[in-house]
Amino acid sequence: MIAGIVAIISAVIPGLSFVAWIPAIAAITLGVIALVKKTPRRGQALTGIILGPIAWLMAIIVSVGLIAGISSSVNDAVDDAPVIIDEEPAPVEPEPEPEPEVVEPAADIVYSGTGDTILQIELPTGPDSIGIATMAHSGSSNFAVWALDANLNQSELLVNEIGSYAGTVPFNLSSSEQITAFEISADGPWTVTLRDVLTVREAPQGATTTGQGDDVLVYLGDATVADIAHTGDSNFAVWSYGSGSDLLVNEIGAYTGQVRWPAGTALIQISANGAWTIALQ
Numbered sequence: 627m628i629a630g631i632v633a634i635i636s637a638v639i640p641g642l643s644f645v646a647w648i649p650a651i652a653a654i655t656l657g658v659i660a661l662v663k664k665t666p667r668r669g670q671a672l673t674g675i676i677l678g679p680i681a682w683l684m685a686i687i688v689s690v691g692l693i694a695g696i697s698s699s700v701n702d703a704v705d706d707a708p709v710i711i712d713e714e715p716a717p718v719e720p721e722p723e724p725e726p727e728v729v730e731p732a733a734d735i736v737y738s739g740t741g742d743t744i745l746q747i748e749l750p751t752g753p754d755s756i757g758i759a760t761m762a763h764s765g766s767s768n769f770a771v772w773a774l775d776a777n778l779n780q781s782e783l784l785v786n787e788i789g790s791y792a793g794t795v796p797f798n799l800s801s802s803e804q805i806t807a808f809e810i811s812a813d814g815p816w817t818v819t820l821r822d823v824l825t826v827r828e829a830p831q832g833a834t835t836t837g838q839g840d841d842v843l844v845y846l847g848d849a850t851v852a853d854i855a856h857t858g859d860s861n862f863a864v865w866s867y868g869s870g871s872d873l874l875v876n877e878i879g880a881y882t883g884q885v886r887w888p889a890g891t892a893l894i895q896i897s898a899n900g901a902w903t904i905a906l907q
Contacts, residue, residue: 634680654679731824738817744778745808749798750822756893757798757805758821759784763791765814773797774810781805789898793840796895799867829894834905841896844895844906848877849889851907858882858900868892 643704654675715808730749739745749755761784763769771785784795798805810816823844829835845866856862857880864875868890875885880900887906897900 632799634684645789652867654836704761719895729824731822734822734825735820736817737820738815739810739889740815741812743808743810743812744773744774744900745810745818747818747820752819753759753804753806754801755798756796757825758794758796758823758826760794760819760821761785761816763812763814763816764811765789765816767813768811769801769813769816770811771818773805774801774809778807780809784808791839793871795840796842796867796893799893801867804882824892829887829904831906834903836901837896837898838901839898841897841898843894844896845892847889847906850887852887853884853905853907854881854903855897856900856902857885858902860899860904862896862900863895865895865897865903866892867895874905 634757657731679825727843727865735748735750737747744882749759759771761771766789769785769787769791770783770794772780773782773784775781782797784794785791808818810818826842826844827835829843829845831850833846845868852874854864854875856875856877859879860879861876862875863873864885866872866874866888868888869887872888874887875881875883896904
């Protein structure tokens with residue numbers, strides 16, 4: 627009977643219910659032995675035999691319930707656990723290429739006067755830069771302009787015309803000399819506009835460029851063939867200043883012809899007193 631009572635108590639306590647079968651078997655066994663021996667305590671023996679199976683059944687029920695509860699708690703914990711999702715890394719957008727820097731040309735420097743003058747000049751982009759001079763004269767006699775170096779020595783005759791003149795010429799093309807002044811011979815009013823070389827218009831490959839009188843162009847293409855024409859009556863010359871100096875045309879008066887045009891970046895000087903065209907193939 628005592629073993630049966632212990633089995634009943636163990637069966638209803640979670641945890642102990644897993645071992646409650648031990649006192650339950652003991653209660654049944656001892657009860658059966660007591661009945662066989664015909665002990666005077668037959669009631670206690672019967673109680674033990676009855677309590678043993680009841681305790682065993684209760685232990686099974688409590689243990690199953692405990693296991694089910696533990697399993698449910700584990701499942702809930704798993705369900706509540708954060709889910710780690712392997713995400714594809716976001717594509718890295720390539721950085722945009724920086725836009726090419728736009729260099730603005732320097733402002734023009736304008737000089738004006740009348741008659742003969744020694745004109746001290748300043749180039750828009752510094753004394754070592756290429757000079758571009760657009761000149762005009764409204765007199766009736768000789769108009770000549772010499773480029774002078776730092777010692778006021780005559781370096782190059784830029785313009786030599788009779789009467790009115792309007793045109794553009796380059797100077798300071800050599801690194802060995804630095805033009806600091808112009809010697810101007812004139813009988814009327816004149817203007818000299820010094821410009822940045824970036825303001826020079828381009829002669830594009832595959833197109834025709836036209837002009838009147840002295841002018842300066844820039845070329846940036848490949849070697850090609852040029853069809854050139856001039857309608858004036860005086861000297862007509864076309865120079866290309868790139869990696870070297872090339873005299874492409876040198877004629878007097880009207881001209882029509884086809885010449886070899888060198889490749890690479892070059893400054894093109896045109897000396898003319900009439901209309902001209904340059905068609906680059």
